[in-house]
Amino acid sequence: MKILCLGAGGFIGSHLSQRLLSDGHTLIGLDTHSDKVEDVLGHDRLTFLEKDIRDRAVDLDRLVREAELVIDLIAYANPGVYVERPLDVFQLNFTENMRIAEACVRHGRRLIQFSSCEVYGKTAVAILRGALPDPENPAYATFAEETSDFILGPLNKHRWIYACAKQLLERVLHAYGLEGKLRYTIIRPFNFIGPKIDYLPGEAPGPPRVFSFFMEALLQGRPLPLVDGGRHRRCYCYIDDAVECLSRIVANPGGVCDLQVFNVGAPGNETSIRGLAGLMRRIYAEKFAAPGDPIPETEDVPSERFYGRGYEDSDRRIPDISKVRTLLGWEPKFGLRDMLELTMAYYVNGRGPKR
Ligand code: NAD
Ligand code: UGA
Numbered sequence: 001m002k003i004l005c006l007g008a009g010g011f012i013g014s015h016l017s018q019r020l021l022s023d024g025h026t027l028i029g030l031d032t033h034s035d036k037v038e039d040v041l042g043h044d045r046l047t048f049l050e051k052d053i054r055d056r057a058v059d060l061d062r063l064v065r066e067a068e069l070v071i072d073l074i075a076y077a078n079p080g081v082y083v084e085r086p087l088d089v090f091q092l093n094f095t096e097n098m099r100i101a102e103a104c105v106r107h108g109r110r111l112i113q114f115s116s117c118e119v120y121g122k123t124a125v126a127i128l129r130g131a132l133p134d135p136e137n138p139a140y141a142t143f144a145e146e147t148s149d150f151i152l153g154p155l156n157k158h159r160w161i162y163a164c165a166k167q168l169l170e171r172v173l174h175a176y177g178l179e180g181k182l183r184y185t186i187i188r189p190f191n192f193i194g195p196k197i198d199y200l201p202g203e204a205p206g207p208p209r210v211f212s213f214f215m216e217a218l219l220q221g222r223p224l225p226l227v228d229g230g231r232h233r234r235c236y237c238y239i240d241d242a243v244e245c246l247s248r249i250v251a252n253p254g255g256v257c258d259l260q261v262f263n264v265g266a267p268g269n270e271t272s273i274r275g276l277a278g279l280m281r282r283i284y285a286e287k288f289a290a291p292g293d294p295i296p297e298t299e300d301v302p303s304e305r306f307y308g309r310g311y312e313d314s315d316r317r318i319p320d321i322s323k324v325r326t327l328l329g330w331e332p333k334f335g336l337r338d339m340l341e342l343t344m345a346y347y348v349n350g351r352g353p354k355r
Contacts, residue, residue: 002026003250004063006053006100007073009033011197012114012189012242016071019243020250021045028063031074036196053096064103069250071112072100075166078198080207082162083307094165098172101184105176110183110258112249115170117143117190117265117317118163121151126315138270141233141316145188145261145323157312170261177259185249185257190265190319193339194239195346207307214277215347218284223299227306230274230298233316237266238334238342248328256327265319266332269339274298276340283340288348 003020007013009031017029021043029037030049040046051058053074064070075093076082082089097113104111120143125135132140150167152160176182198208200216207213217224245264249257271279277298285295303311324330334342 001068003069004028004067005071006030009037010073013073014196015239015243016246019247023247060103064109065107069110070104073114078209082159083310086158086161089161090165094169097169105181112185115166115186115188117188119150119167120148121163123316138318142318142320144320145263153312158310159312183258186261188263191234191236192239192242193236194343214280217296221296223296224277225301226274226298227301228303229300232313233270233272235265235267235270235318236336237332238339241332241334245330248330262324263319263321267318269336
């Protein structure tokens with residue numbers, strides 16, 4: 001199949017591009033950066049366009065028309081950016097993504113749109129502030145595509161512009177689908193992790209996600225910053241598991257993915273961010289530090305100091321993956337320790353992406 005992959009040079013995009021090429025597809029990749037895909041740049045079934053989607057000299061209409069499938073990963077995907085540059089987040093993650101979707105509508109092309117688990121927002125426990133009888137019950141934090149409500153924070157917590165932009169995009173795609181004008185599949189990733197996830201702080205503009213902050217702290221011997229004490233929880237999914245699922249969504253056997261939204265994540269891999277820091281410290285001590293080297297401690301940092309005003313967190317999110325299990329027979333395999341060892345080894349061995 002001839003696939004147009006927008007955002008092919010990012011974390012997910014680079015792993016997915018490699019997999020799609022080995023699945024036998026022909027790929028047109030587009031991204032502002034190509035360093036994460038340099039190992040496949042010479043592939044004879046890959047054309048890579050190092051371009052900005054906002055550049056009107058890019059003939060988006062032609063690219064979409066000439067592809068059989070469009071995969072859209074382009075976004076600002078790091079929370080630090082949602083706080084620093086909320087308008088840019090809206091303009092890229094909604095307005096530019098809408099242009100891509102509308103080109104798919106015009107040319108009758110199938111679209112796989114990357115959304116986010118962030119659309120679910122906070123749990124009922126977060127807004128009822130402990131008034132529930134059993135606040136630790138995971139049912140409150142387990143989100144299902146067809147039934148869970150979306151709970152976002154107030155306007156002055158502008159971190160939510162990302163979730164809101166993604167949510168609005170999903171709703172517009174759904175509306176096009178209802179009118180029979182677009183064959184879409186929406187993907188809501190739950191915290192994928194793996195080699196190439198992000199640059200370390202200072203290696204590229206803008207703040208990365210938590211793994212890179214912790215990795216950098218371990219490498220530099222500085223405290224690992226725990227935002228608001230690291231009490232919030234995430235479920236981490238290894239990129240190889242995720243890419244296996246994405247490859248099945250691309251294959252779309254019998255059209256089962258048409259007009260569907262899928263959670264993709266690993267519900268068994270839940271940890272608090274404090275727990276993540278603790279596990280990374282232990283792995284670093286056991287596998288990577290020189291004997292006797294001190295392992296840096298953690299340090300609590302208020303979110304306002306770390307991110308600035310306008311930050312608010314998702315307290316807890318666990319994917320209900322019954323739908324991908326049933327429709328695609330997919331199941332994540334990697335546990336938290338294994339995925340962290342593999343990802344940390346990539347950065348410790350100096351193979352982290354350099355820009
Ligand atoms: P990423 O930042 O590594 O990838 C996004 C890519 O888009 C980058 O390579 C970036 O260079 C590119 N891009 C940004 N602006 C562009 C522009 N103007 N023109 C061309 N390219 C541009 O992030 P990722 O983790 O690979 O995420 C990919 C998608 O999945 C995003 O839509 C993100 O919101 C979504 N997502 C990811 C996760 C996750 O676990 N990684 C979770 C939820 C949602
Ligand atoms: C991110 C982004 O919103 C998206 O890429 C995506 O939608 C989502 O992950 C996902 O991967 O599913 P988040 O999990 O909040 O959201 O991003 P991180 O920056 O990795 O933060 C995770 C947690 O660690 C947050 O509680 C944050 O406050 C905390 N954190 C972050 C620290 O405690 N220390 C740090 O140094 C950085």
